[in-house]
Amino acid sequence: MPxxxxxxxxxxxxxxxxxxxxxxxxxxxxxxxxSVTGADKAVDAGQVAMTMFQPVVSRAxxxxxxxxxxxxxxxxxxxxxxxxxxxxxxxxxxLEQDLAGEHIMRRLALDAQHxxxxxxxxxxxxxxxxxxxxxxxxxxxxxxxxxxxxFVNLELIEEQLLPFLITRQLYTGAxxxxxxxxxxxxxxxxxxxxxxxxxTRARPMINTRDEAHADPESYRRLxxxxxxxxxxxxxxxxxxxxxxxxxxxxxDAVRRGVPSGFEGLALADPTEANRTVSxxxxxxEAGLAVKGADGEANGRTLTAMxxxxxxxxxxxxxxxxxxxxxxxxxPRTSPEAILDAWRWALDALERGDMAALAQRVDWAVxxxxxxAVRRRKPQVSRTALxxxxxxxHDVANGRLYGSLVAHGQLRRIADRDAGDKAVDTPPQGTRAxxxxxxxxxxxxxxxxxxxxxxxxxxASPVRREAVLLDPFDAHSTAEFTALMDALRGEAGGxx
Amino acid sequence: MPQQFQQTQHxxxxxxxxxxxxxxxxxxxxxxxxxxxSVLDDIESTLETxxxxxxxxxxxxxxx
Numbered sequence: 001m002p003x004x005x006x007x008x009x010x011x012x013x014x015x016x017x018x019x020x021x022x023x024x025x026x027x028x029x030x031x032x033x034x035s036v037t038g039a040d041k042a043v044d045a046g047q048v049a050m051t052m053f054q055p056v057v058s059r060a061x062x063x064x065x066x067x068x069x070x071x072x073x074x075x076x077x078x079x080x081x082x083x084x085x086x087x088x089x090x091x092x093x094x095l096e097q098d099l100a101g102e103h104i105m106r107r108l109a110l111d112a113q114h115x116x117x118x119x120x121x122x123x124x125x126x127x128x129x130x131x132x133x134x135x136x137x138x139x140x141x142x143x144x145x146x147x148x149x150x151f152v153n154l155e156l157i158e159e160q161l162l163p164f165l166i167t168r169q170l171y172t173g174a175x176x177x178x179x180x181x182x183x184x185x186x187x188x189x190x191x192x193x194x195x196x197x198x199x200t201r202a203r204p205m206i207n208t209r210d211e212a213h214a215d216p217e218s219y220r221r222l223x224x225x226x227x228x229x230x231x232x233x234x235x236x237x238x239x240x241x242x243x244x245x246x247x248x249x250x251x252d253a254v255r256r257g258v259p260s261g262f263e264g265l266a267l268a269d270p271t272e273a274n275r276t277v278s279x280x281x282x283x284x285e286a287g288l289a290v291k292g293a294d295g296e297a298n299g300r301t302l303t304a305m306x307x308x309x310x311x312x313x314x315x316x317x318x319x320x321x322x323x324x325x326x327x328x329x330x331p332r333t334s335p336e337a338i339l340d341a342w343r344w345a346l347d348a349l350e351r352g353d354m355a356a357l358a359q360r361v362d363w364a365v366x367x368x369x370x371x372a373v374r375r376r377k378p379q380v381s382r383t384a385l386x387x388x389x390x391x392x393h394d395v396a397n398g399r400l401y402g403s404l405v406a407h408g409q410l411r412r413i414a415d416r417d418a419g420d421k422a423v424d425t426p427p428q429g430t431r432a433x434x435x436x437x438x439x440x441x442x443x444x445x446x447x448x449x450x451x452x453x454x455x456x457x458x459a460s461p462v463r464r465e466a467v468l469l470d471p472f473d474a475h476s477t478a479e480f481t482a483l484m485d486a487l488r489g490e491a492g493g494x495x
Numbered sequence: 496m497p498q499q500f501q502q503t504q505h506x507x508x509x510x511x512x513x514x515x516x517x518x519x520x521x522x523x524x525x526x527x528x529x530x531x532x533s534v535l536d537d538i539e540s541t542l543e544t545x546x547x548x549x550x551x552x553x554x555x556x557x558x559x
Contacts, residue, residue, distance in 0.1 A: 035553040037544070045555050078555050127553070134555045355527045372531035387546035390553065391538060403537040407530050 018149060018218035020255075022248045022322070022329035025087045025147035025214075025430065025471045026094040026240050030229055031080040031140040032105055032130055032395070036116070038123035043116070048126055049079040051112040059443075066451040068424050068440045069100055070432030080140055081105060081128065086432030087453075087471045090332040091240035092414070093427035095233055099419025102130060102395045109396035130229045131393035132186035133176065135386070139190035139203070142229035144240065146222040147214060147471060149251050154208055156250060157222065158195045159266035162205060163290075164246050164311050165226050166267065166274050167304040171345035172239040173278070174228035174393075175363025177370070177385040181282065184363040186228045188278030194270040205270060213453040214471050222247075226274065231392060231401050233413045234341070234360040241338040245315045248326060252318070261314035265290060265307055268297035277304045281367075284352075308346055315339070331429055359411050365404065366392065431468040434480055438466075441487055462486050 034052070036043040053063050053075050063075035070086030083101035088094035105128045113126040133139045148157075173184040183189075193204040205226035212219045224243070230236045246262075253260035267273045268289040276286050287301025302310075319326060319335045326335045348356045357364035366389050373380050373388065391400040404410040426436030438456040442449040448459035457465040466480040476484075535542075 033553060033555050037549050037552050080555065129553065134553050135550045136554045138555045140555065355524065368527075369531060369534070372528055372535055375528060376532075376535070381546070383550050384542070384546045386550045387542065390550065391541060399538050399541060400534070403534045407534050407537075409530055409534060 018215075019472065022251075022326045023089065023472060024244055024247070024329065025089065025145075026091055026244070027085050027087060027145035028094055028098045028101075028236070028240075029082060029084040029141070029143040029145070030098065030101055030130060031076055031082045031132075031142065032128050033134055033140065034079065034081065034109075034129070035127045036120070036124055037127065038121070038125045039116070040121035040124070043120060043124070045079040048112070048116075049075055049081055051116055052081060052108040052126070052128075054115070055108070055111065066435060066439050067104070068426075068436055068443070069097065069422055070426035070436035070439070071097060071101065072451075072453075073104065078138070078140065081108070086426050086435065087430040088427040088432070089429045089472070090330050090427075091237050091244065092332040094240055095237045096414055096418045096422040097427055098236055099233070099414060100422035103419050103423050105130075106396050113396075125397055127390070127394045127398070128396040129390060129393040130231060130395050131174065131390070132229055133190070139187050141187075141225055142227055143207075144224040144227055144243070146224070146243065146247060147212075147219050148222045148247055149255075150212075150216070150218055150220050151254050152220070152247075152251055154195060154206075156254070157206060158270075159291075160250055160260060160262040161222075161243075161246060162194060162226075162270055163265040163267050163273075163288075163307055164262075165205065165224060165243070166270060166277055166288075167307045167311075168239060168242060169226075169228070169274075169277055170280060170304055170308060170349055171342075171357075171361050172227065172230065172235050173361075173363045174230060174235075175366040175389070177366070177382055177389060179382070181279070182367060182370070183278040184280050185274075185278040187226075188274045191226060191274060192271055205274065215469055228362070229393070230362055232360055232362045232365070232410065234411055235362055237333075237413060238338070238341050238345070241333055242315075242342050244330075245319065245326070245335065245338060246311060248322075249315055249318045252322070261317075262311065265302070265310060266295075267291070280304060305346070305349060312339075312342055312346060315342075359409060365410060369400075429472075429474050431471050431473055433474040434466075434468055434476060438480075438484065438487070441484065445487060447487055456480070456483060458483060458487055461489065 034045050034048040036048055056065055056073065057063055066072050072084040074082050076082040083104060085094055085097035085101065088097055109126045109128045113124065116124045132142060169185050174186045176183050176186045191203045191205050193202045195206045195208060196202060196204040197208045198204060207223040207225050209223060210220065212221050227239060249260050268291050273288040276288060285303055287303060289297045289301050292298035316339055319339060323335050354364055354368055358368040369388060370385050391398045405412055426432040435451060435456060442458065450457045450459065454469055455465055455467050464483050464486045466477065466483040
């Protein structure tokens with residue numbers, strides 16, 4: 001922003017490479033659940049996952065690899081196939097890359113199913129669930145990553161971002177037929193800390209593991225754990241887009257040393273508030289206790305809707321003031337489109353318009369379907385509804401999602417073939433383009449290679465690596481050019 | 496639909512005023528459910544398989 005470009009901040013930014021506008025890097029990590037039905041003999045999750053990853057292992061000699069679109073595909077603890085999108089500069093890019101992940105999982109599953117049937121009968125069917133909890137109550141994640149300017153500290157994140165993350169679930173929650181009744185989120189009951197460095201022993205809503213995958217003096221990578229896996233494209237896009245705008249407001253306030261407008265929303269007990277929000281349909285007017293100026297609960301409560309309205313109002317005013325600068329940071333998504341979608345969601349929630357919500361909001365889709373089922377069969381069991389919801393989440397053999405889209409009951413926002421295309425195409429304008437190019441050429445050359453988020457390494461025929469520290473930079477460096485030359489066996493590279 | 500959410504919706508419709516609005520709202524609602532019925536028809540064969548087996552076969556060990 002122009003008014004910030006005094007000589008001292010410019011000097012600092014030039015030194016550290018920090019962008020002083022509203023650019024951001026987005027990423028989504030999705031863990032999938034797996035199961036088999038219809039097999040002659042039982043197949044556990046570990047077997048399914050290993051069968052799916054056989055082609056990956058034979059190609060990469062590992063269950064952890066990077067793909068042509070710059071993404072990471074791996075087998076996580078607990079036999080979860082996991083897909084992490086490459087660095088996206090726009091929520092729409094991140095959505096398309098996430099859809100590519102669904103395609104990749106479907107291909108791996110159908111291929112594995114073919115092989116599995118040889119030993120387990122012709123009806124063996126592999127299910128790959130893009131959800132967050134299994135039938136035994138094990139929860140797993142869909143994590144969002146946002147590159148945030150380092151000067152935003154974690155205390156501010158907890159006080160000013162967390163209340164947003166908890167209440168955004170009103171329109172981003174995926175819903176669940178829980179034992180105690182329907183909840184609008186999948187995982188509220190499994191998250192037990194607000195902000196911490198653990199992910200498996202305790203379950204925080206925001207993870208503080210400090211791996212920037214960029215210049216750590218300029219940036220931190222905000223690792224958001226509170227969030228459901230979405231099948232609704234609109235929900236995936238909107239959760240990233242609204243969170244981005246809230247972060248823009250917070251960053252700008254810190255930069256200028258002024259209040260953000262999100263003061264007074266810090267929650268006294270985030271875990272409790274999260275569980276209350278998840279039970280929104282039991283009591284939409286339930287109050288969430290907020291902290292007073294002294295950091296203690298003071299008896300004041302706000303409803304989830306009230307908190308969302310407050311965030312919306314502040315962000316709307318901010319967009320009116322800084323719209324051009326925000327738009328300059330987002331290659332594809334306009335700030336106004338984000339506000340329109342967000343406003344629409346809050347209005348529909350306030351009207352209690354379940355039919356409208358069910359065209360875009362995952363939990364509402366499930367809720368409406370359950371109503372339709374009960375019209376046919378009033379005494380339907382919870383197990384039957386769980387069966388229905390798993391069908392919705394199954395990206396391999398599920399038919400429910402496709403049917404809802406085909407009947408115009410669920411809106412898509414990406415082009416029909418966008419996910420398919422993104423399987424082979426990295427998001428544009430970030431270092432993912434370089435990583436993707438490296439992986440494709442290395443794979444085609446049958447070279448031994450490895451990657452992590454900041455490094456591309458060629459192991460043979462010669463050993464060479466390139467470090468790509470700036471995620472916003474899609475331009476080749478001398479080091480990267482040398483790496484690619486070495487890969488192609490060109491004279492300049494192999495010495 | 497849970498009581499309060501339903502109530503909110505009810506009040507909204509009433510504040511919309513005329514009976515006609517309510518009537519067309521009800522017709523619209525019926526139409527929406529007809530579409531959902533076609534969706535359920537599409538997946539009926541899938542849903543006929545044992546829900547118990549299907550659901551209980553999905554057990555992971557947890558992750559993150």
